[in-house]
Amino acid sequence: MHIEYEQLRDFLLDSGLVTATELDAAQSKATESGQKLGDILVSEGKLSEDEYRRVEAHILGIPFVDLTKLRIENTVLSRIPEPIARKHNIVAYRESEGELEVAMLDPQDLEAVEFVRRKIKLRILPRLTDTTSMRQALVQYQKSLKQEFGDIIKKEVQATGDNAPLGAMSILSGLSNEAIRSSERTLDLKKLAEDLPIVRIVDTLLNHAILQHASDIHIEQYEKELIIRYRIDGILHDAMVLPGAVASGIVARIKVLSSLRLDEKRLPQDGRFKIADKHTNQEVAFRVSILPTYYGEKVVMRLLPDTVRGFTLEGLGFHGSALEHIHDAIRQTTGMILVTGPTGSGKSTTLYTILDILNTPEVNISTIEDPIEYQMPRINQTQVKPDIGFTFASGLRTLVRQDPDVVMVGEIRDRETAMLSINAALTGHLVLSTLHTNSAAGAVPRLLDMGAEAFLLVSTINIAIAQRLVRRLCTEKDRYTLTPIEREKLAEKANLDLVLATLREEKVIDGKATWETIPFYRPKESEDSKDGYSGRLGIYEALKTTSDVKELVMKSATAGDIQEAARRTGMMTMVEDGIFKAVQGLTSLEEVFRVANE
Numbered sequence: 001m002h003i004e005y006e007q008l009r010d011f012l013l014d015s016g017l018v019t020a021t022e023l024d025a026a027q028s029k030a031t032e033s034g035q036k037l038g039d040i041l042v043s044e045g046k047l048s049e050d051e052y053r054r055v056e057a058h059i060l061g062i063p064f065v066d067l068t069k070l071r072i073e074n075t076v077l078s079r080i081p082e083p084i085a086r087k088h089n090i091v092a093y094r095e096s097e098g099e100l101e102v103a104m105l106d107p108q109d110l111e112a113v114e115f116v117r118r119k120i121k122l123r124i125l126p127r128l129t130d131t132t133s134m135r136q137a138l139v140q141y142q143k144s145l146k147q148e149f150g151d152i153i154k155k156e157v158q159a160t161g162d163n164a165p166l167g168a169m170s171i172l173s174g175l176s177n178e179a180i181r182s183s184e185r186t187l188d189l190k191k192l193a194e195d196l197p198i199v200r201i202v203d204t205l206l207n208h209a210i211l212q213h214a215s216d217i218h219i220e221q222y223e224k225e226l227i228i229r230y231r232i233d234g235i236l237h238d239a240m241v242l243p244g245a246v247a248s249g250i251v252a253r254i255k256v257l258s259s260l261r262l263d264e265k266r267l268p269q270d271g272r273f274k275i276a277d278k279h280t281n282q283e284v285a286f287r288v289s290i291l292p293t294y295y296g297e298k299v300v301m302r303l304l305p306d307t308v309r310g311f312t313l314e315g316l317g318f319h320g321s322a323l324e325h326i327h328d329a330i331r332q333t334t335g336m337i338l339v340t341g342p343t344g345s346g347k348s349t350t351l352y353t354i355l356d357i358l359n360t361p362e363v364n365i366s367t368i369e370d371p372i373e374y375q376m377p378r379i380n381q382t383q384v385k386p387d388i389g390f391t392f393a394s395g396l397r398t399l400v401r402q403d404p405d406v407v408m409v410g411e412i413r414d415r416e417t418a419m420l421s422i423n424a425a426l427t428g429h430l431v432l433s434t435l436h437t438n439s440a441a442g443a444v445p446r447l448l449d450m451g452a453e454a455f456l457l458v459s460t461i462n463i464a465i466a467q468r469l470v471r472r473l474c475t476e477k478d479r480y481t482l483t484p485i486e487r488e489k490l491a492e493k494a495n496l497d498l499v500l501a502t503l504r505e506e507k508v509i510d511g512k513a514t515w516e517t518i519p520f521y522r523p524k525e526s527e528d529s530k531d532g533y534s535g536r537l538g539i540y541e542a543l544k545t546t547s548d549v550k551e552l553v554m555k556s557a558t559a560g561d562i563q564e565a566a567r568r569t570g571m572m573t574m575v576e577d578g579i580f581k582a583v584q585g586l587t588s589l590e591e592v593f594r595v596a597n598e
Contacts, residue, residue, distance in 0.1 A: 007059055008037065017055070018046050045314070050130040053105060057128035062107045067093060067133035068475050072140055076100075079120055082141045088112035091137040098122060103129035103137065136475065190262055193252035201246065202253045208239070210277050210284055213535070215303055215344075219254075221247045221296030233471045233536050234344070234595075244295075251290070251297050258288045266292055270371065287371060304373055311353040316346070317581065320502055321570060322542035325463055329544075330357060333405070335462035336425045340437040346469050346538055347434045348373050351408060354432060355379060358406050366402055368395035369410035384410070392417045400424050409433040415451040422452060425460040439574075440466040440543035441563035444553050458550040464543045468574055468595045470587045471533035477521040477585065487515050490589075494576045495567065499583075502572065508584055521585045537586060539578040539596070543571055 009027075012018045018026075018041065026040040033040075038056070041047045047055070057064055072093050079092040079100060089105040090112045100122045104112070107128050117124045129137075205228060209217050214230035226242040242250075255262050258271025271288040287302040313323055329337050337354065339347045352374050359365060359378055370384040370392070380402070384395055392409060393416040399407055400420075411434050412418050425431045437446050443464040447457055482490065490496065496515060503509045509518060523532025543549070548565045567573065572580070578592030 008055070011055060011059055017051065022046055053128055053130065057107055060107060062126060062128050065093070065103050065127040065129050065133070067103055067129055067137050072137060077140055080116055084112070084115065085141065086138060089134050090116065091134065093137065099125055101125045101127055103127050103133065105129065105131065105134055190252070190256065193249060193256045193262070195249065198246070198249035198253050201250055206275055206286070209303060217301040217303070219250065219299040221293065221298065223295055226250065233533055234469055247296055251299060254288060254299055254301070255290070260288070260290065265297060268292065272371070287373065311349065311356065313353060316350060316353060317538040318540060320506055322540055322572065325542050325544045326465070329462040330354060332462050333430055334425055334428055336421065336431045336433065336460045337462055338433055338435055338443045338464045340435045340440060340443050340464060340466045341468060342436065345467050347467065350465065350467065351432050351434065352376065355406070355408060363405045364403060365406040365408070366399045366404040367408040367410070368392055368399055369408070393420055396420045396424065400427070400429065404429060406430045406432070411435070418447055418450040418452050422456050422460050426456070437466070439559060439563060440464040440541045441559040441566065444562060445559050448556060454554050454556060458545065458553050461545050463545070465540060466574060467538050467540045469536040470539055470578060470591045470595045472535040472537050473521055473523055473585060473587055474526055474529050474532055474534050476524050476526045477532060478524045479519045479521055481517065481519055482515060490579070494573065494579055498570070498572060499576050499579050502580060503583055518583055520582055520589055522588055533591070537581065539574045539581060539592065541571060541574045541577065
């Protein structure tokens with residue numbers, strides 16, 4: 001199956017999706033670069049990926065199928081092995097006598113269709129679907145696995161006596177608590193860490209956390225129990241409670257995986273390790289932090305994908321004028337791009353996504369980080385080591401002598417690092433970094449407090465971005481409209497006229513919609529999610545250093561004054577961006593205000 005250029009051109013022009021000028025320009029780029037016309041149109045934002053797939057399917061005469069509300073039978077789903085389904089974005093969803101209907105993102109992927117046909121020996125009927133449908137269908141592979149892990153945990157629960165804490169769990173198959181205590185007295189920690197039951201515990205915890213899409217694992221020791229908690233979509237949840245006797249073995253096992261000192265229990269330690277996620281064939285990195293507490297050592301493990309490649313600014317939640325301003329800042333060869341927000345707000349992911357955009361053969365990129373969260377090809381990443389005197393400042397001082405075009409400083413924490421970053425931006429480098437402030441406007445006063453000169457800041461800061469992460473609503477959700485009192489309260493916290501104009505400009509709503517008729521959404525409990533949320537996305541504000549902002553910076557104005565000046569030129573605050581996304585049905589107003597008020 002192949003689409004001729006003339007077919008595609010005629011259909012796009014007739015549908016009004018793309019203008020003739022845009023189509024001709026894209027075709028010229030496609031000819032020069034050797035890329036497909038569709039890839040050019042999508043990369044330039046003229047069409048979304050799903051819109052282009054629908055165009056392809058229509059021209060090829062392939063039906064479109066929505067899987068978001070379809071519960072696929074396990075026997076049908078398992079017709080295509082999960083690795084193949086994920087690699088080729090193809091799932092089986094309906095089977096009839098002698099035929100198997102499969103949903104695909106690329107209806108022209110003949111290799112995948114032929115593979116399935118040879119394996120199953122049925123007539124394959126390809127259907128087009130969208131990314132949301134495909135994502136939800138692939139999740140169904142994992143549901144049985146999640147249940148499997150839950151069964152393992154329940155199966156291994158052992159009674160620890162009348163005084164045992166309610167819900168205490170042990171995955172030490174065939175090993176009693178007394179035997180564990182005896183082991184701790186007679187075996188060294190390394191041997192204990194390699195005991196099969198301890199290995200089973202840790203492996204189960206790690207794999208279970210991956211399947212639950214946890215961002216962090218907390219292992220906390222108390223007098224008689226070991227509490228395991230997962231942070232999922234920014235919220236901590238109790239996962240399980242284990243007898244306190246297994247704590248030493250679990251901590252020792254994690255230390256072995258992280259190449260940390262087993263005999264050091266008095267000082268904090270940081271490490272890192274990777275495991276292969278057998279269900280996706282991808283590696284997951286675990287960043288480990290161990291801290292001594294009263295009853296033992298507390299372990300927190302941050303789960304990180306091994307690479308950030310594939311992320312886009314649009315995928316992170318940027319849109320409209322904020323997205324345009326960021327792309328303008330990225331195109332500059334000098335200056336600073338600052339990302340602000342509290343710990344865990346996704347600042348590093350935003351910076352790495354920008355680095356991925358900048359990462360071309362013509363550009364030399366160096367970073368100085370603490371810690372290195374994602375490993376990226378063709379980027380020189382350096383880890384600071386304060387214990388030997390290798391700090392952000394000393395590392396940055398060396399980096400600028402390495403002839404970089406782009407420098408990323410993990411965080412600006414002190415006056416020396418701030419001044420070196422500003423000087424690097426003044427001397428022909430594009431500098432990316434983070435600050436701990438509550439708003440984009442707060443970045444300037446923070447740097448002034450560190451001793452930076454106002455006239456240098458107005459010459460170097462290209463853009464300041466502030467962000468938070470909000471939980472994403474599931475497909476099933478309750479729809480409602482605001483009451484007059486709710487609209488009045490909302491107007492006190494946001495410029496609703498600006499939000500309404502932006503919604504119309506980006507064609508989220510039609511031109512006649514008003515706040516009286518615009519729907520919002522609340523979470524709804526479902527089989528997939530008890531709280532009605534799954535995953536997270538960002539809400540942002542992007543402050544461009546306009547002439548008005550620069551004038552205020554020179555006067556050492558407050559963050560509030562700078563923000564008001566930026567809002568007068570059309571900047572949406574994080575709350576307003578959150579309202580925009582709540583109208584899209586991506587999140588709820590309650591979630592926006594919960595996060596924005598942190």
